[in-house]
Amino acid sequence: MKENFYFPLETNIVKDERVATIIEKYGAKGMGSYIMLLIELSNHANNRCKLSNIRSIIRAYKLNRNLIEDLIQNHALFELINNEEDGEVYLSSPYLNRLLKRLNEKKNQCAAAGKKGAKTRWKKNGERYNDPITIYNTDDVVILNAEERKRIKSWKEYLAEALNDRTWVECQAMHSGLGDRFLKYEKDIVNFFINHVITHGKDSVLLSLQDVKYYFANFIRQGTITNNRVATQLDTLEQKQKKDNPYRFETVDPLTGERSYYGNIIPQDAPPRPNERAVWNVCECYWE
Helix, strand or coil, X not given: CCCCCCCCCCHHHHHCHHHHHHHHHHCHHHHHHHHHHHHHHHCCHHHEEEHHHHHHHHHHHCCCXXXXXXXXXXXXXXXXXXXXXXXXXXXXXXHHHHHHHHHHHHHHHHHHHHHHHHHHHHHHHHHHHCCCCCCCCCCCCCCCCHHHHCCCCCHHHHHHHHHCCHHHHHHHHHHHCCCHHHHHCHHHHHHHHHHHHHHCCCCCCCCCHHHHHHXXXXXXXXXXXXXXXXXXXXXXXXXXXXXXCCCXXXXXXXXXXXXXXXXXXXXXXXXXXXXXXXXXXXXXXXXX
């Protein structure tokens, strides 16, 4: 049994007098049975099926035996062919044969046009770059030479290009659910991404700007395992930064730089508050 993915059923088939007679006599059930027979024939070599196999088709699809016999024998929709080699009678459909012949002709025309177009495009590219492109002796495989491959950017170059698209970056910030945190730690997130790509060996499959953008968007997408890992790494980074910040026990106004603790102003020349219990001695000017 061969494998056909589809055959192009004509939309005006119902206007055929023979088909119209079936529909008038049996309704949609008659049309459906006719289509089932065509589908079965299309799955066999030369679009032919042994007449003796029709019984199994009737059982498999729960078709009406009298209806099927009427379709085969009385409406000139099928042909019965005697095979002298095996003594079997085969069922064939002139209508199906015509459809599939037309389909195969169209496929061959498209394949020939595609090959011709591909050769033309590669020829034009070679003229544009003014260096030869190695095309091996096959119609289906085109292999670039070493000079042509040098023109392909690395995935890190595509990543840098993507990051220069600030609208896209801001979309990723929203897409990630990290918001301003994404923009604040953008460089760190990009480094996390680079390490992820290298660790998982994905650098060889990121061959275009679109590939890099798509992979990064999936990497940072909210709710994914990688997004959760990024959030955890940022938590660790923030804790380390807070621990290393000498002014972590104070409140610093980001606009004026004014330092305070619990509403008490700290002189600008005062050393960092050593712990959360320390109090500034105004008279002696030291922490106690």
